[in-house]
Amino acid sequence: xxxxxxxxxxxxINGPVAAVFGALALAxxxxxxxxxxxxxxDRLAPMAGLVAAFIFAVQMLNFPIFTAGVSGxxxxxxxxxxxxxxxVGALCVAVVLVVxxxxxxxxxxxxxxxxxxxxxxxxxxxxxxxxxxxxxxxxRTRAGLAVTAFVSALVSVVVASQGFVLQxxxxxxxxxxxxxxxxxxxxxVAHLLIGIGEGLITATTVLTVAKVRPxxxxxxxxxxxxxxxxxxxVAGGVR
Amino acid sequence: xxxGHAHVLYRxxxxxxxxxPPEVKIAAMVLFTLAVVATPREAFWAxxxxxxLVAVVAALARVGARWLLLRAMxxxxxxLFAFALPFLGAGERVGLAGLQLxxxxxxxxxxxxxxxxxxxxxxxxxxxxxxxxxxxxGLDRLRCPQVLTQIAxxxxxxxxxxxxxxxxxxxxxxxxxxxxxxxxxxxxxAAGVGALFLRAFERGERVYLAMLSRGxxxxxxVVWQGAGAATAGQWAVAAVVPVVAVAIAAAALVxx
Numbered sequence: 318x319x320x321x322x323x324x325x326x327x328x329x330i331n332g333p334v335a336a337v338f339g340a341l342a343l344a345x346x347x348x349x350x351x352x353x354x355x356x357x358x359d360r361l362a363p364m365a366g367l368v369a370a371f372i373f374a375v376q377m378l379n380f381p382i383f384t385a386g387v388s389g390x391x392x393x394x395x396x397x398x399x400x401x402x403x404x405v406g407a408l409c410v411a412v413v414l415v416v417x418x419x420x421x422x423x424x425x426x427x428x429x430x431x432x433x434x435x436x437x438x439x440x441x442x443x444x445x446x447x448x449x450x451x452x453x454x455x456x457r458t459r460a461g462l463a464v465t466a467f468v469s470a471l472v473s474v475v476v477a478s479q480g481f482v483l484q485x486x487x488x489x490x491x492x493x494x495x496x497x498x499x500x501x502x503x504x505x506v507a508h509l510l511i512g513i514g515e516g517l518i519t520a521t522t523v524l525t526v527a528k529v530r531p532x533x534x535x536x537x538x539x540x541x542x543x544x545x546x547x548x549x550x551v552a553g554g555v556r
Numbered sequence: 557x558x559x560g561h562a563h564v565l566y567r568x569x570x571x572x573x574x575x576x577p578p579e580v581k582i583a584a585m586v587l588f589t590l591a592v593v594a595t596p597r598e599a600f601w602a603x604x605x606x607x608x609l610v611a612v613v614a615a616l617a618r619v620g621a622r623w624l625l626l627r628a629m630x631x632x633x634x635x636l637f638a639f640a641l642p643f644l645g646a647g648e649r650v651g652l653a654g655l656q657l658x659x660x661x662x663x664x665x666x667x668x669x670x671x672x673x674x675x676x677x678x679x680x681x682x683x684x685x686x687x688x689x690x691x692x693x694g695l696d697r698l699r700c701p702q703v704l705t706q707i708a709x710x711x712x713x714x715x716x717x718x719x720x721x722x723x724x725x726x727x728x729x730x731x732x733x734x735x736x737x738x739x740x741x742x743x744x745x746a747a748g749v750g751a752l753f754l755r756a757f758e759r760g761e762r763v764y765l766a767m768l769s770r771g772x773x774x775x776x777x778v779v780w781q782g783a784g785a786a787t788a789g790q791w792a793v794a795a796v797v798p799v800v801a802v803a804i805a806a807a808a809l810v811x812x
Contacts, residue, residue: 327593327671335593350701357703362774363764366710367718367757373711374718375749405707412707419582420565420683420691425675426586427593518749525750526757533757 325432325481327425334488339430345438346411352404356535364533365401369409372397375518376413392477394440395448395470396519400526402535403445410437435480444473448536459524462537466523467516474512478504565627565683572793573617573685577786578694580794585682587798591805592674597667599808603674609800610677619684628676639665688712696775697785706774710760718756725752 357365372393393413397406411433418426447469455461482501527534573581588609595602614624686694692712696705725748 327675363760365707367760369711370714426589522750
């Protein structure tokens with residue numbers, strides 16, 4: 318059941334609710350496209366592609382939680398928000414979901430709006446709000462960045478899973494009776510575990526990138542402006 | 557980075573389905589899926605009709621049933637929920653083989669299984685007959701914003717590199733005695749992920765700069781050359797599938 322919230326397949330949520338969320342996702346993505354145009358420069362364009370490819374690849378590699386056959390995969394919303402910012406980040410996750418639905422049949426095409434709302438919009442938005450807050454509050458050290466990445470990834474996964482619960486409450490095709498609270502609980506617990514894995518992976522990935530190429534971490538941009546000591550080779554520099 | 561960027565699901569061939577322009581196939585596939593999803597779940601015959609439609613297209617595209625069904629297994633984790641529903645569902649119950657199952661849950665499970673499977677089969681057919689390059693081209697011609705097609709282009713371009721790199725790194729770790737199966741070994745995996753990311757980025761950056769220096773502006777040359785776009789005839793041919801599907805869906809809606 319864990320993988321369920323990650324990719325809703327056709328028929329789990331009824332048509333009208335799927336259509337409403339489809340319209341919502343379309344509107345939000347349009348807004349993201351408009352905002353992303355300003356962000357997408359020579360450095361960010363290949364980075365966005367790579368973040369998308371990376372999320373795509375890591376979503377295919379399921380990592381086991383405990384030894385009991387329960388497995389989950391990264392959502393990548395927090396990673397995308399950290400590395401390419403919220404607007405391009407949401408688009409990256411959305412592109413992954415669209416290609417997965419069109420080509421690999423992961424998640425129904427008719428449910429794309431729901432999946433994009435949960436994973437690309439809710440997940441990335443929750444992650445970025447936390448990132449913006451935590452980077453301001455926490456000390457400007459590697460540990461601070463690690464905690465930021467971990468917490469934002471963890472919370473974004475749980476938020477995305479609760480997005481599914483909300484959608485199921487609105488338009489689930491099967492009445493679970495009073496089990497909706499149970500569904501919410503199961504999803505939250507399962508995704509807390511997935512979220513810990515996601516948090517660890519996001520934190521180590523971002524730390525590695527921040528150590529070697531701090532110019533590539535979008536979330537640290539404002540910090541760089543304050544500290545011009547870091548010479549940024551624009552257009553990436555072939556090193 | 558020239559030709560031959562086919563993905564694992566692509567089945568090279570020269571059938572009428574392969575020859576259709578990608579934008580036409582994407583549109584047909586999406587409309588077909590929407591029709592399937594809109595069908596009431598009690599109309600069992602309708603789903604038989606859709607399955608027949610999928611089988612006809614598969615036969616035209618020379619995609620084997622065995623290949624399709626094996627690949628369709630990918631959806632299993634995503635529809636496990638369907639098998640739980642008969643036990644979780646509320647309301648009236650029936651006894652079946654000694655189990656008390658919820659009627660609504662049984663319908664719900666069937667609903668997810670049937671619609672999910674048909675959706676997966678439709679996307680597999682699209683994937684089997686369309687290269688990823690054509691797919692992006694199709695999305696671009698369907699007026700998908702350029703930011704999105706650009707991200708998608710790079711994504712698909714870097715994907716094979718990433719996967720191969722990841723596989724090499726995994727083999728390297730395994731051969732050094734790592735057994736990445738437990739939660740506490742996640743750190744090794746994650747550290748590798750960081751390295752993988754950086755390696756792939758620096759490669760991707762070079763590729764991107766090389767593309768820029770050769771006049772890349774965010775769209776693939778084929779798109780602005782406009783060659784090979786779908787003709788009205790091709791749209792009409794491909795429209796047969798969604799039109800039949802919509803007819804079945806409409807009939808099912810009226811009859812039930």
